[in-house]
Amino acid sequence: MRAGDVRALARAVSLVEDGAGARAEVLAACRAYAGGALRVGVTGPPGAGKSTLVDQMARWLRGQGQTVGVVAVDPSSPYTGGALLGDRIRMQGFEGDAGVFIRSMASRGAMGGVAKAAADVCSVMEAAGRGTILIETVGVGQDEVEVVGVADVTVLVLVPGMGDEVQSLKAGVMEVADVFVVNKSDAGGAERVEAEILAMQGLGVAREGWVPPVVRTVATSGEGVAELMMAVRRCAEWKKEHGLRARLGMSGGLRLDHLGVAVKSIAAARGFYEALGMSVTHEETVEHEKVRTAMLPLGESRVELLEPTEEESVIGRFLAKRGEGLHHIAVQVEGIDAMFERLTAQGVRLASDSVRVGAGGHRYFFVHPSSTGGVLLEIVGDAGEGGA
Numbered sequence: 001m002r003a004g005d006v007r008a009l010a011r012a013v014s015l016v017e018d019g020a021g022a023r024a025e026v027l028a029a030c031r032a033y034a035g036g037a038l039r040v041g042v043t044g045p046p047g048a049g050k051s052t053l054v055d056q057m058a059r060w061l062r063g064q065g066q067t068v069g070v071v072a073v074d075p076s077s078p079y080t081g082g083a084l085l086g087d088r089i090r091m092q093g094f095e096g097d098a099g100v101f102i103r104s105m106a107s108r109g110a111m112g113g114v115a116k117a118a119a120d121v122c123s124v125m126e127a128a129g130r131g132t133i134l135i136e137t138v139g140v141g142q143d144e145v146e147v148v149g150v151a152d153v154t155v156l157v158l159v160p161g162m163g164d165e166v167q168s169l170k171a172g173v174m175e176v177a178d179v180f181v182v183n184k185s186d187a188g189g190a191e192r193v194e195a196e197i198l199a200m201q202g203l204g205v206a207r208e209g210w211v212p213p214v215v216r217t218v219a220t221s222g223e224g225v226a227e228l229m230m231a232v233r234r235c236a237e238w239k240k241e242h243g244l245r246a247r248l249g250m251s252g253g254l255r256l257d258h259l260g261v262a263v264k265s266i267a268a269a270r271g272f273y274e275a276l277g278m279s280v281t282h283e284e285t286v287e288h289e290k291v292r293t294a295m296l297p298l299g300e301s302r303v304e305l306l307e308p309t310e311e312e313s314v315i316g317r318f319l320a321k322r323g324e325g326l327h328h329i330a331v332q333v334e335g336i337d338a339m340f341e342r343l344t345a346q347g348v349r350l351a352s353d354s355v356r357v358g359a360g361g362h363r364y365f366f367v368h369p370s371s372t373g374g375v376l377l378e379i380v381g382d383a384g385e386g387g388a
Contacts, residue, residue, distance in 0.1 A: 001127065002033065002127065002129070004128075004129070006098050009101060009125070009128045010101075010103075012030070012124050012128075013103055013121050013124050013125070016117060016121055016123075017105060017117045017121055023120075024335030024336075025335050025338050027120055027123060027124075028335035028338035028339060028342065029127070029338070030124050030126070030127035032127075032342070033126065033127040034122075034123040034124075034126040034127050036126060037069070037122075037126040037130055037131055037133050038131070038133070038152055038153070038232075038233075039122055039133045039150060039151045039152045040057070040132065040134050040135065040151060040152065040153050040154075040155060040232055041135045041137065041150060041151030041154040042054050042057075042134060042135065042136045042137070042155045043136075043154065043156055043177075044137075044157035044181075048158060048159050048183055049183045049184055049219045050136050050137075050157050051072070051136060052219035053157060053181065053183060053219040053225070053228075054070060054072070054134050054136045055093065056217075056222045057134055057228070058070060058134060059222070059225075060222070060225050060226060060229055061131075061132050062097070062099055066099075067099045067100075067101075067130050067132075068099060068131070068133070068134065069100075069101050069103075069130035069132070069133040069134070070100065070103065070133070070134045070135075071103055071105060071125075071134070071135045072102065072103070072104045072105065072136045073104075073118060073136065101125065101130065103125075105117065105118060105121065118135060119149070119150045122135065122150060135150055135151055152239070153178045153179065153232045153239075154176055154177055154178045154179075155178065155179045155181055156180050156181065157181045158180065158181065158183070158193055158197070159183050159184045159187075159193070160185070160187050160188060160193050161187070161189055174200065178232075178235045179213055179228065179232055180197050180212055180213070180215070181216075181217055182194055182197075182215070182216045182217070183217050183219050184219070185216035185217060185223075185224070186218045186223075194214050198214065209242075210235065210238055212235075213231045215228045215231055255331070255332050256301045256330075256331060256332075257301060257302070257332040257380045258302040258303060258304045258380075259302075259304065259326060259329060260304045260306055260327045260329070260378065261304065261306065261324075261325065261326055261327060262306045262308075262315050262318050262319055262322075262325060262326075263305050263306065263307055263324050264307065264319060266283070266292060266294045266307045269305055269324075270296070270305065273303065273305075278296040278297070278303070279296065280294045281295055282295040285309065286358060289314065289315075289358070290308060290309045290310045290313035290314070290316070291306050291307065291308055291309060291313060291314070292306075292307045293305065293306055293307075304330070306327055326375075328366070328376040329376070329377055329378065330379075330380050331377065331379060332380045332381070333379055333380070335381075336355055336363050336364075336365070336380070336381025337355060337381075339381075340354075340365055340379070343367065343379075349367070349368040349370050349371045350365060350367055350368060350371075351365075351366035351367060351376065352364075352365035352366045355381070362381065363380070363381040364379060365378075366379070367379065
């Protein structure tokens, strides 16, 4: 795939999208090469001409000598679960052009207009050397905001004749757009749509100084596409200059799993957290670690209270030396075995000699504070991942 084999890329995308057994290993390998592409999310209501516009954007990029990946998210078939529209129907002008790789994905019930595996598919395309990735969402209305978690720059496509629909979009997707497009601007009424966008911008506050520009296009002819792509590039450069994270998914599938807090007594400590409205959902004693744990959900992560069952234990010695407090930060990854091997190969100092099984059956290993800037880092995988 790295050598440019399009069939290998297609197979890798299928493995990732279908959740096959090698998915975690494929993603772990791809993420070592991901992060260099510009991801452009194209969203908007149905009928705005997103597919035609994406087609023209891809053509413009190819004219610039760039390789392109397209992730087109479509509604799911009620019978097969697959995409109702296929890439052969959507963009038929790139047959024989290995510089454009198109993948249609079924939304499979995902809210926000983006399939759950879209970010992972983008990582695979990046690893294959695609310079720009265009992500077309399914078109579901004002809730279609999850694209900002996948894309570097989000383009919102509107058309004349929407009437009050522009106003109805403002509570959701209007607020996350980096660039506005008034497509089908040759049909008349483009001035009104642009005026409504500018009026709404005047009522709001510019995000970190960036004011989303409004670009008029006629996707069927390609008119305005060059101006659109210039606006996209300016936005990407502006974000980079200001040190803004371009996308929420830049962490490559990592997420905060929990904060480990060493306490002398779980019974005494839990009262504070319960006063905050948190509650213990799981308690367990891990015999080989000589520790008792209590988990308290906190949003999408958790707080883990750690009470030693013996003084001569990791947590017992920590309390004796430093007292109660933050013991470690845990980050969840996909493909924990591949991550262990990668960090070992890179010479990262690990505090574990292997991947072990902990509370709740999850698999984990620790990275020594000397390699992380002073904090003990736990790398966590799913329970049973890797055949354990």
